[in-house]
Amino acid sequence: xxxxxxxxxxxxxxxxxxxxxxxxxxxxxxxxxxxxxxxxxxxxxxxxxxxxxxxxxxxxxxxxxxxxxxxxxxxxxxxxxxxxxxxxxxxxxxxxxxxxxxxxxxxxxxxxxxxxxxxxxxxxxxxxxxxxxxxxxxxxxxxxxxxxxxxxxxxxxxxxxxxxxxxxxxxxxxxxxxxxxxxxxxxxxxxxxxxxxxxxxxxxxxxxxxxxxxxxxxxxxxxxxxxxxxxxxxxxxxxxxxxxxxxxxxxxxxxxxxxxxxxxxxxxxxxxxxxxxxxxxxxxxxxxxxxxxxxxxxxxxxxxxxxxxxxxxxxxxxxxxxxxxxxxxxxxxxxxxxxxxxxxxxxxxxxxxxxxxxxxxxxxxxxxxxxxxxxxxxxxxxxxxxxxxxxxxxxxxxxxxxxxxxxxxxxxxxxxxxxxxxxxxxxxxxxxxxxxxxxxxxxxxxxxxxxxxxxxxxxxxxxxxxxxxxxxxxxxxxxxxxxxxxxxxxxxxxxx
Numbered sequence: 001x002x003x004x005x006x007x008x009x010x011x012x013x014x015x016x017x018x019x020x021x022x023x024x025x026x027x028x029x030x031x032x033x034x035x036x037x038x039x040x041x042x043x044x045x046x047x048x049x050x051x052x053x054x055x056x057x058x059x060x061x062x063x064x065x066x067x068x069x070x071x072x073x074x075x076x077x078x079x080x081x082x083x084x085x086x087x088x089x090x091x092x093x094x095x096x097x098x099x100x101x102x103x104x105x106x107x108x109x110x111x112x113x114x115x116x117x118x119x120x121x122x123x124x125x126x127x128x129x130x131x132x133x134x135x136x137x138x139x140x141x142x143x144x145x146x147x148x149x150x151x152x153x154x155x156x157x158x159x160x161x162x163x164x165x166x167x168x169x170x171x172x173x174x175x176x177x178x179x180x181x182x183x184x185x186x187x188x189x190x191x192x193x194x195x196x197x198x199x200x201x202x203x204x205x206x207x208x209x210x211x212x213x214x215x216x217x218x219x220x221x222x223x224x225x226x227x228x229x230x231x232x233x234x235x236x237x238x239x240x241x242x243x244x245x246x247x248x249x250x251x252x253x254x255x256x257x258x259x260x261x262x263x264x265x266x267x268x269x270x271x272x273x274x275x276x277x278x279x280x281x282x283x284x285x286x287x288x289x290x291x292x293x294x295x296x297x298x299x300x301x302x303x304x305x306x307x308x309x310x311x312x313x314x315x316x317x318x319x320x321x322x323x324x325x326x327x328x329x330x331x332x333x334x335x336x337x338x339x340x341x342x343x344x345x346x347x348x349x350x351x352x353x354x355x356x357x358x359x360x361x362x363x364x365x366x367x368x369x370x371x372x373x374x375x376x377x378x379x380x381x382x383x384x385x386x387x388x389x390x391x392x393x394x395x396x397x398x399x400x401x402x403x404x405x406x407x408x409x410x411x412x413x414x415x416x417x418x419x420x421x422x423x424x425x426x427x428x429x430x431x432x433x434x435x436x437x438x439x440x441x442x443x444x445x446x447x448x449x450x451x452x453x454x455x456x457x458x459x460x461x462x463x464x465x466x467x468x469x470x471x472x473x474x475x476x477x478x479x480x481x482x483x484x485x486x487x488x489x490x491x492x493x494x495x496x
Contacts, residue, residue, distance in 0.1 A: 003075035006443040018059035020067040031062035043106035046099035071232035078240035078442030080247040081165040086140040101140040108139025129287030138190040138207040162213040178225035184246040221448040240445030245269040247441030253463040260402035264411035268308035283393035303352040303390030307345035331376035340365035342488035343378035358494035385485040408437040423473035
C-alpha cells in the first residue's frame with residue numbers, strides 16, 4: 001500500500017513540535033517541547049541550536065510513538081521553521097560555533113544604519129524585496145563572523161556553514177550529507193535575489209558574508225535528502241521545507257492571487273498572494289516568494305509584526321497580570337471598551353509598515369480607572385490594530401484589500417480577538433478547523449513531492465472552515481479607535 005502519512009517538524013520561536021498528518025491532512029499525533037530563550041543583552045535574543053536539535057528529535061520520536069506508526073510507515077518528513085534565525089556550524093563536526101541569533105534580535109541595527117547611510121537600501125530592496133533591517137539574517141551572520149574568534153577566516157576557507165534553522169535540522173537529519181534550504185528561507189537572508197533566484201554576489205560582499213557558507217536553494221516541494229536510519233528507526237525522505245509564514249499561507253490553501261492569511265503566534269505575519277508577479281511595495285511592506293513548485297515561483301506581499309502573542313506572554317510572565325493566556329478572552333469581555341488604554345508592543349522595535357528598530361513598547365491612556373482587564377484588552381486590540389495597518393498598506397500597494405482573511409496560530413483560538421479583528425479591518429475573518437496551518441503547509445509540500453497529493457486543487461479541498469467572524473462595527477465607531485491607535489504609535493516611534 002502507498003504510504004500517506006507525513007511527519008512535520010515545526011520549529012518555532014519558543015517551542016518545538018512534531019505532528020503526524022494522515023492522507024486527509026488530519027492530525028494523527030502531536031508532541032511538543034518548550035526550550036530556553038537567552039537574552040544576553042537588551043535587544044538580543046539567542047537560542048541554543050543543540051536544544052533545538054535535541055527537542056526536534058525527541059518530539060519526532062514521541063509523535064511517531066503516539067501515532068502508533070513506525071518511521072518506515074512515513075511517506076516523507078516536512079520542516080517548517082522560524083525564518084530569519086541564523087546558525088553557523090562547523091562543516092567537519094556539525095557543531096555550532098555560537099548560539100543561534102534569533103529573528104527578534106536587534107544587534108545588527110548599527111550596521112543597518114551604516115548601510116542606509118551608504119544608500120544601499122535601493123539595491124537591497126530591488127534584489128531581495130526586503131528593507132534593510134536587523135530582523136533579517138545577513139547582519140546576524142556578519143556579527144557572528146566578527147565576534148567569534150577565527151570565524152571569519154574559517155568561513156572564507158569554507159570550513160563553516162550558515163543556515164536558517166531548517167538548514168541546520170536538515171544537516172543533522174542527513175548526518176551532514178545535505179546543506180540546503182528552500183526559496184522562502186533563502187529569501188529572508190538579505191542575500192538572495194528573488195528575481196534571478198540565486199545568491200547575490202554583490203550583496204554577499206556588501207554584507208560581508210562569504211558565499212562559501214551558503215546552502216543550495218530548492219523548491220519547497222522537493223526531496224532534499226534522506227534521514228539517517230538510526231535517528232527514527234528507518235530512512236525517510238525530507239521532502240518539504242518552508243519558512244513558517246509561507247508554510248501557513250500554503251496550509252491555508254491561499255493559492256489564488258488576492259487570498260490572504262494572518263498568523264498570530266509570538267509575532268503576527270500577514271501575507272497576501274500576488275501570483276507570479278513580485279509586487280514592489282511603496283508602503284514599506286516586503287515582497288517575498290510565497291512558494292516555488294516545479295521551478296515556478298509565486299510571490300506575496302508580507303507585513304511583519306514582531307510582537308503579538310509575546311505581549312500576552314509578557315502580561316503573564318513579565319508583570320503577572322494574568323496566569324494563563326486564555327484569560328485574555330474573558331478579561332477583554334468584562335469591560336465595555338478599552339477605557340482609552342492603548343498598548344504599542346514595540347518590545348523589540350516596530351515592524352511593518354514603520355520599520356523602527358529603536359522604538360520601544362509603551363502603554364498610553366492609563367488612569368486610576370484602568371485595571372487588569374483593560375491591559376489584557378489593550379494587548380489583544382494591538383494585534384488587530386497592527387493587522388489593520390497592514391491591510392491598508394497592502395491595498396495601497398495595489399495588492400487589493402482581501403475579501404476574506406484566513407487566520408491561524410494560537411491567538412486565533414480567541415473568539416473575542418477574531419471578532420474585533422473583523423471589525424477593525426472591516427472584512428470577514430475565517431478560522432479553519434485546524435489551527436496548525438503552518439505544519440499543514442510543510443506537510444502539503446512534502447506530500448506533493450512524494451505523490452501523497454496530486455496538486456493544488458486536491459489540497460484546496462482539504463481545507464475546512466470552523467467559523468467565520470463577520471464585521472458588525474459601524475464606521476463611526478471604528479474611526480476613533482483607529483485614530484487613538486495611530487496617535488499612540490506616533491508617540492512611540494523613535495523618529496517622530
